[in-house]
Amino acid sequence: MSSVRLQDRTIWITGASTGIGKTLAERLITLGNRLIITSRKAESLKPLKDLAPDRVHILAADISRPASVDQMRNELTSIFDSIDTVILNAGTCEYVDTRQFDSELFDRVIQVNFIGLARCIEASLDLLRASSKAPHIVGISSAAAITGLPRAEAYGGSKAAVESCLESLALDLDKYGIAVSIIYPGFVDTPLTRKNDFPMPFLMSTESAVGKMISGIESRKFRVAFPARLIWSLKLMSMLPDTLRHKLGLSMVKDNP
Numbered sequence: 001m002s003s004v005r006l007q008d009r010t011i012w013i014t015g016a017s018t019g020i021g022k023t024l025a026e027r028l029i030t031l032g033n034r035l036i037i038t039s040r041k042a043e044s045l046k047p048l049k050d051l052a053p054d055r056v057h058i059l060a061a062d063i064s065r066p067a068s069v070d071q072m073r074n075e076l077t078s079i080f081d082s083i084d085t086v087i088l089n090a091g092t093c094e095y096v097d098t099r100q101f102d103s104e105l106f107d108r109v110i111q112v113n114f115i116g117l118a119r120c121i122e123a124s125l126d127l128l129r130a131s132s133k134a135p136h137i138v139g140i141s142s143a144a145a146i147t148g149l150p151r152a153e154a155y156g157g158s159k160a161a162v163e164s165c166l167e168s169l170a171l172d173l174d175k176y177g178i179a180v181s182i183i184y185p186g187f188v189d190t191p192l193t194r195k196n197d198f199p200m201p202f203l204m205s206t207e208s209a210v211g212k213m214i215s216g217i218e219s220r221k222f223r224v225a226f227p228a229r230l231i232w233s234l235k236l237m238s239m240l241p242d243t244l245r246h247k248l249g250l251s252m253v254k255d256n257p
């Protein structure tokens, strides 16, 4: 498909209060779009609303809670006739410690990263179908979905689920003219990664990451992955014979017996 400028569109972005989502929302406002912005607390979205009060609508919700998403869906459908782009960016990360293996951790991560994403698709699909401006669903997976990495059992699993879901969705929504894209960021400097206690190769700023995301979304690429050096390293690792891939993976394991 030919490219579609991110300008004069109605765009819903989840996880807009901090990190990648916040920088992306700022850029999309500057480019002249109408934005619906979501995260759990309305106060944390206020600085974005102040940038363009007439073009920014705050829609606070906890996407891990069905009742909260139902309320959000009612508000969405009562205010908007259509949405042109949905950017499913809200996410969380918790790392597994096999000394205290905790399935509740998996539940917390999957409820936001995967089930929460599905809830937001459910809430917006009719509005996307009503768009006459080349509707587009953009979901944020992760470079961590490319191959199994230490302590990423829950986070990597949730992002691999996002990838698989969106690959299928792209097939099923094609007949409605709704495009789907998957974004695979590497390490981006945000509150989410500032908690990491391991080296983060090729760490990027949110500004650089958002630049790549905007050009990928505008050119309607199905997969947008960056930075190239990290993505290709992980892809090569995933293609190695299992014994070699395992050895390389073990070299990344820290004090996690």
Ligand SMILES: NC(=O)c1ccc[n+]([C@@H]2O[C@H](COP(=O)([O-])OP(=O)(O)OC[C@H]3O[C@@H](n4cnc5c(N)ncnc54)[C@H](OP(=O)(O)O)[C@@H]3O)[C@@H](O)[C@H]2O)c1
Binding pocket: 014, 015, 016, 017, 018, 019, 020, 021, 038, 039, 040, 041, 044, 061, 062, 063, 064, 089, 090, 091, 092, 093, 112, 116, 140, 141, 142, 143, 184, 185, 186, 187, 188, 189, 190, 191, 192, 193
């Ligand atoms: N940073 C990276 O290196 C990196 C790499 C690969 C993929 N990603 C993905 O990129 C996305 C953005 O990450 P980030 O690094 O920008 O993280 P971040 O700064 O922690 O931002 C996460 C956003 O998600 C929102 N959120 C979290 N739980 C939510 C919930 N239950 N309901 C509604 N909103 C919720 C947060 O808002 P509140 O807490 O205010 O509700 C916040 O706005 C995530 O999906 C992440 O997995 C990030």
